[in-house]
Ligand code: ADP
């Protein structure tokens with residue numbers, strides 16, 4: 001069982017950012033309106049995720065650390081119809097098999113529970129007084145899987161990956177207040193009550209958010225809205241392109257290309273715009289790739305959507321130059 005969990009961890013938990021992603025997605029699935037993430041040592045020393053969601057009932061806490069113990073609807077066929085982010089019931093057992101994990105949780109109707117796992121073994125199960133919600137503290141990640149540790153990159157890179165994850169989850173949940181702190185310094189703080197532009201401000205800064213151009217378009221198949229930067233306000237990395245489909249962050253090469261194409265010849269070589277685009281479409285047109293991280297998606301009518309995106313951005317920027 002511990003070995004099976006370690007193998008599963010190999011697929012799901014590649015690096016500190018994967019732990020952050022799984023824990024924050026669980027917090028969101030639990031209906032949290034506030035999610036605070038604290039890391040030290042770029043997540044290798046410690047990762048703590050604090051939420052104010054529904055918590056786990058005492059009798060379900062140990063079950064949550066067993067494989068495939070998902071309490072959520074399980075439909076691999078069309079995740080875009082399913083609201084919850086988790087679906088495999090693998091994250092908690094995987095993380096607990098390759099790290100030290102303390103989970104403290106309480107519902108609003110029962111006493112709190114604290115469990116402590118290390119290397120997949122339960123070391124402690126205690127009842128404590130807690131406020132409703134869940135706090136998960138992960139330390140010593142990959143202490144027992146040295147091969148994994150070898151693939152972990154520099155603290156700078158790993159912290160950047162954690163930041164990317166939080167940014168994407170915050171942008172796809174403007175109604176949730178997020179914070180990310182590293183070594184006690186706040187890197188991201190969103191308010192959870194101001195819509196997309198406010199969330200952009202919490203992530204990229206108020207000044208930048210104010211300079212972004214709002215875009216909006218609609219045709220028979222797609223409805224899109226979002227914010228794009230002026231051509232002079234660019235970055236040297238693609239990671240500032242965020243595409244959400246039906247409220248979920250996705251990766252799609254063609255759509256990124258379409259956003260860039262919308263700038264025509266106005267972008268300097270090697271520069272990328274900052275953009276956050278939210279697209280609504282019939283889930284039937286979305287094909288979730290089998291990859292466990294569920295981020296790469298294929299779309300039917302991808303070309304049409306790309307064209308709509310490109311022309312919308314192109315026109316908006318042209319308008320600005322009048
Ligand atoms: P999955 O998210 O795929 O269901 P996980 O291993 O991530 O599987 O979590 C197992 C179960 O533990 C979840 O289905 C949920 O019931 C419970 N759980 C985990 N984290 C939280 C949380 N922060 N708040 C409430 N319940 C949680």
Ligand code: MG
Pocket residue numbers: 022025026085086087089091092
């Ligand atoms: Mg999960």
